[in-house]
Amino acid sequence: MTRRISILGSTGSIGVSTLRLLDEAGGDFAIEALIGGRNVDLLAEQALKYRPAVTVLADPSQWPAFRDRLAGSGLDIACGEDAVCAAAGRKTDLVMAAIVGIAGLKPTWAAAATGATLALANKESLVCCGRALIDRVEAHGGRVLPVDSEHNAIFQVLDATQKDKISRLILTASGGPFFGRTRAELAQVTVEQALKHPNWSMGAKITIDSATLANKGLELIEAAYLFDMPGDKIDVVIHPQSVVHSLVEYRDGSSLAQLGPPDMRVPISYCLGWPDRVVWQAPRLDLVKLANLSFSAPDENAFPMLRLARQALEAGEGMTTVFNAANEICVQAFLDRRIGFLQIADYVETAMMRAQLPTISSKDHISRDMSGDRMTLVLEIDVQVRSLVQDLFVSARQHV
Incomplete structure (x- = not known):
């Protein structure tokens, strides 16, 4: 049976990785909708290759160039916010919600009412809407699957039938490019330095968020809603190797962790295959080569965004x-x-x-x-x- 998939943010890093994984894993799938921001050339290339039911460009200023690129293709194309939300709300089996920032809220909200499985990479929608987004998905017969590597790790090892036996959730953070620096040492850092993440290849916004630890703060809030867990039962530890992606600590002393290489295709593939697993040429984790894994507490004086996120969670969803x-x-x-x-x-x-x-x-x-x-x-x-x-x-x- 053909699985229909919509990708919100198909020209971003998550969207591109999703399409590559679908190519590599094979299987019977069809693209229902592709939604891109303003990268005309890449979105047009994707549309011609996958021939979705509809392709939408979000940025109206780029519409003439996009329309010209696909002239004569026979493809259904559109532009603008209304068209983005309409495409996101089309009936499909799985929606990869990967539009960065608050710009992804409206289309993600629309996708939540389709009854599809919602693979959520747009953390801002959950941070701002809280349980309402999850309730909306479930009320229409869908399911939320977390794409972020940390939440995906917890999802894989958390036993929902024994939630009362959970002591805490532990989110790991790479520490970003400035791990170990004092507040005084951070005063003069440059944009270029902040964009050099040691482990992950990501967009500019999320890379800066990683440098300030705001990304981990957003993930803390997200984890509280995803797993219905109070903030005081969610901890963060710095783990520079980015191999242990998060842990669930149980009250019997057991801590279950999901390990993997720092490659977003791993959690994406889990969402694409769930409840099964996708077979692809995944990178392998060589523990002998790694040799050492280290962990330390975050410095909230030098990186106060984590503290501020916790305060925001305690204050409420507003x-x-x-x-x-x-x-x-x-x-x-x-x-x-x-x-x-x-x-x-x-x-x-x-x-x-x-x-x-x-x-x-x-x-x-x-x-x-x-x-x-x-x-x-x-x-x-x-x-x-x-x-x-x-x-x-x-x-x-x-x-x-």
């Missing part, structure tokens, strides 16, 4: 949206060389202190889920916080 929005705009400002590396956390903390926003109650996801009001509320908070942070930038420049 504050997790504040954390995410402020971080997104600050990361972009750092990439644009408008603020320094340490200022990312400074501005995020200020935004969290100044945001006068309602905390979303635990009951809201039940009443708001089907109407879409919850997503609208999250987007309203996001817009307000981005405006607040921009005002903070302007104020800072005026006082220089």
Whole structure:
């Protein structure tokens, strides 16, 4: 039986890896929808190769070039936000949700109502919407599978039938390019240095998040919702080798871990094959060659984003949206060389202190889920916080 697959963010690293895995693993599959951002050439190449039912370009400014590239192909193509959400909401068997940032929220929310298995690589949707997103997927007969290597690892080793026997979840973090540096040593780091991740090949935003430990903070929030686990039962340890991807510690003293090479194709393949496993030429883990694995506690003085994420989780889902929005705009400002590396956390903390926003109650996801009001509320908070942070930038420049 042919499996139909939609890929939201097909031109990003997760989307490209997904298509390569499908090619390598073979099997009977068809692409229902491909959605790309603004990479016209790559999206057109993918469309011509896989001939999906619909291909959508998100960026309207690139539409003329995209339309010309596919003229005469006979393919159904479209452009813009409405078209993106419509394509994401098409009936299919599996949706790979891999659009980066809050831009992925609307299409992921649309995909959640299709009844498909939702392979979730867009962590921001879960960080901001909490259990509401999971409830929406399950209410329509679907299932959420985590793509992030850490959550995918926990998913593989967590025994849901013995949840009461779990002592804690342990997320591992590589430490990024600045592991071991003090706060003083981080004051003058450059964009180029921050983009040199020692283990993973990722997009610019997530690479900076790894450098600040914001990515691990987002993953902590995500883990709390995915596995219905309070924040005080989720710990983070620095593991520079990125081989142990996370652990579940049980109350009998056993700790179960999933190990693998630092290659995102491994968790992607697990999602594509679940509940089975995909057979492909996966990289092998050579423990003898590795020789040593090390672990240490994170330095939250030098990397306060982890502490701020924990505070946001404790404050409630409204504050997790504040954390995410402020971080997104600050990361972009750092990439644009408008603020320094340490200022990312400074501005995020200020935004969290100044945001006068309602905390979303635990009951809201039940009443708001089907109407879409919850997503609208999250987007309203996001817009307000981005405006607040921009005002903070302007104020800072005026006082220089």
